[in-house]
Amino acid sequence: MESTDLVQLGRYTGPATLILSSLAGGQKHGYALTKDVEQFAGVHLSPGTLYGALTRLVDQGLIEPVPSVDDRRRPYRITGAGSEALRAQRAEQCRVADCGLRRLAGGASS
DSSP: OOTTOGGGGGGGHHHHHHHHHHHTTOOBOHHHHHHHHHHHHOOOOOHHHHHHHHHHHHHTTSEEEOOOSSTTOOOEEEOHHHHHHHHHHHHHHHHHHHHHHHHHTTOOOO
């Protein structure tokens, strides 16, 4: 999988996009990620969804754990590849939304 292709995550694309968006504002641990996503997106990520997505994003090199001053919490930060992936995901979401808006306006079907 190409590092900038979040669409390949299938049903996990949404949580990945939310996590990358949160980490774009700075490093956070799991609880802080959950609260930030709830604040800016109105979406609650369950612990299973959050930590499963974090594992996949680390495995793909899109985020990385950072040393913790509190051993109980493991903060993460977005990587350069993660920033690229977030930009690519934004472009794809805009393309799809623009298509839908054109269709609503009676424009071209593509």
